[in-house]
Amino acid sequence: MPRRLEGLRRPVRPEHALLAIPIAWIIAVSVIDALAPPNIHLSPLLVAAPAITPLFGGPRAVGLVAALAVIAQTIIGLLRDPEQLLSSNDQAQIIALVLVGTALVIFCVLRERRAKELAQVRYVSEAAQRVVLPPLPKEIGPLRVASLYLAAEAEAQIGGDLYAAARTASGTRLIVGDVQGKGMTAVNDAALLLGAFRVAAHRPASLGDLVSYLDRSVCWDLMEPGESGRYGETFITATVLDIPDRDGRVQMIACGHPPPLVLRDGRPATMDTLHPAPPLGLGELTHPRYHVDSFPFEPGNLLLLYTDGVTEARDSTGTFYPLTERITGWMENDPDAFLDRFRRDLLHHVGGHLNDDAVMIVIERAATPRA
Structure with a gap:
């Protein structure tokens, strides 16, 4: 029991808290698009959610937000025309979200790898400095x-x-x-x-x-x-x-x-x-x-x-x-x-x-x- 309570008391990491921003954006765009007139399409704005996530999150966070954006785009397309599965426009937007999300995940992976290499180089250089001085x-x-x-x-x-x-x-x-x-x-x-x-x-x-x-x-x-x-x-x-x-x-x-x-x-x-x-x-x-x-x-x-x-x-x-x-x-x-x-x-x-x-x-x- 003490271990469970100790786990519940762990502070929320800042990047986890900031994930609420792109998720809230996806929800807001989906709701407004569903309530808007048929001639108004706001679903292209969903791409902003995975685009801003690398500012504070890693590849997993970016992949999660991109997947949520794809799901939201799919739901919007189905609600817009229930009789037709997905229009060609909806399919194009889904493909665009998948490509953007994949590119951003790759970018985050490379960025984290570069950060680890730089941290290792700094550690080695500081160790050398301490030995000399x-x-x-x-x-x-x-x-x-x-x-x-x-x-x-x-x-x-x-x-x-x-x-x-x-x-x-x-x-x-x-x-x-x-x-x-x-x-x-x-x-x-x-x-x-x-x-x-x-x-x-x-x-x-x-x-x-x-x-x-x-x-x-x-x-x-x-x-x-x-x-x-x-x-x-x-x-x-x-x-x-x-x-x-x-x-x-x-x-x-x-x-x-x-x-x-x-x-x-x-x-x-x-x-x-x-x-x-x-x-x-x-x-x-x-x-x-x-x-x-x-x-x-x-x-x-x-x-x-x-x-x-x-x-x-x-x-x-x-x-x-x-x-x-x-x-x-x-x-x-x-x-x-x-x-x-x-x-x-x-x-x-x-x-x-x-x-x-x-x-x-x-x-x-x-x-x-x-x-």
């Missing part, structure tokens, strides 16, 4: 961290946004970047750079030496065998930071990537680099000398790292997301609370759908460093 730990040494990867809604085109963190003897090193292009190729390129970063970031080398190593890794890892003349066709913008555990200035090398922001009491400040470097992967062409910039990051401040999917997000009028303007006055000190508000505000600006992947990382330095 696992969330950052909530705590990294004395730092409290909140990270988020927002995938674009355009089909299953995942991008090459990347981030990673590594501990050293005196602090934490982070990288945030964006690979040129999209799709699985960009994910593969991001994985190559992240692998190089995780191998080298722990070593007791300077930040400039680390970025030089990453640039060489990108140049050689992204180059196909025998394509030594194609340098520069693939590159990765990135910002690499070294945050000391104790109070001290954060060291930074920005390689063509949007600069980070530091929020102090709700006032954001852009940490522009005085010595900008070219994107990773162009070192063989430019031979850069990496200069380290620095900026203060005190306990209680929030450090915001992001990719251009944030600053280049557009609203319905084409206006870019004004990052500094929007976050001015935000007093959330907890990284998770700040990131949640940041996400909601960004999605509200674009109307709920991003055109490009976006990475957002919020970092807070604890007042008392932990062992």
Whole structure:
């Protein structure tokens, strides 16, 4: 008995409720046609019922409505002339309803098959993204961290946004970047750079030496065998930071990537680099000398790292997301609370759908460093 009552309490699915619209249309057309004068024929309007059903129903719903329309057309023809089975006009209309219904059922079957394939592709792409970019730990040494990867809604085109963190003897090193292009190729390129970063970031080398190593890794890892003349066709913008555990200035090398922001009491400040470097992967062409910039990051401040999917997000009028303007006055000190508000505000600006992947990382330095 409880199982039967549980089944009776199941909510009605929206598409099932909407089936009342074409069925009511069939009934209304049949009744009006039966009551109308003999010279007025409304039965051709029955084709509208199966035509609108694919808007909210699947192939079974379309087939049911089409069958009801055929039955209604048959009944109308028989009532119009009881002595004759069906006129040639009624037969033509029945054949037309059968053809339209069959075509719509085939369309719905193909549409559902396409939707399942797309859902599977999205699942695989998201799984690949999670393998390449696992969330950052909530705590990294004395730092409290909140990270988020927002995938674009355009089909299953995942991008090459990347981030990673590594501990050293005196602090934490982070990288945030964006690979040129999209799709699985960009994910593969991001994985190559992240692998190089995780191998080298722990070593007791300077930040400039680390970025030089990453640039060489990108140049050689992204180059196909025998394509030594194609340098520069693939590159990765990135910002690499070294945050000391104790109070001290954060060291930074920005390689063509949007600069980070530091929020102090709700006032954001852009940490522009005085010595900008070219994107990773162009070192063989430019031979850069990496200069380290620095900026203060005190306990209680929030450090915001992001990719251009944030600053280049557009609203319905084409206006870019004004990052500094929007976050001015935000007093959330907890990284998770700040990131949640940041996400909601960004999605509200674009109307709920991003055109490009976006990475957002919020970092807070604890007042008392932990062992």
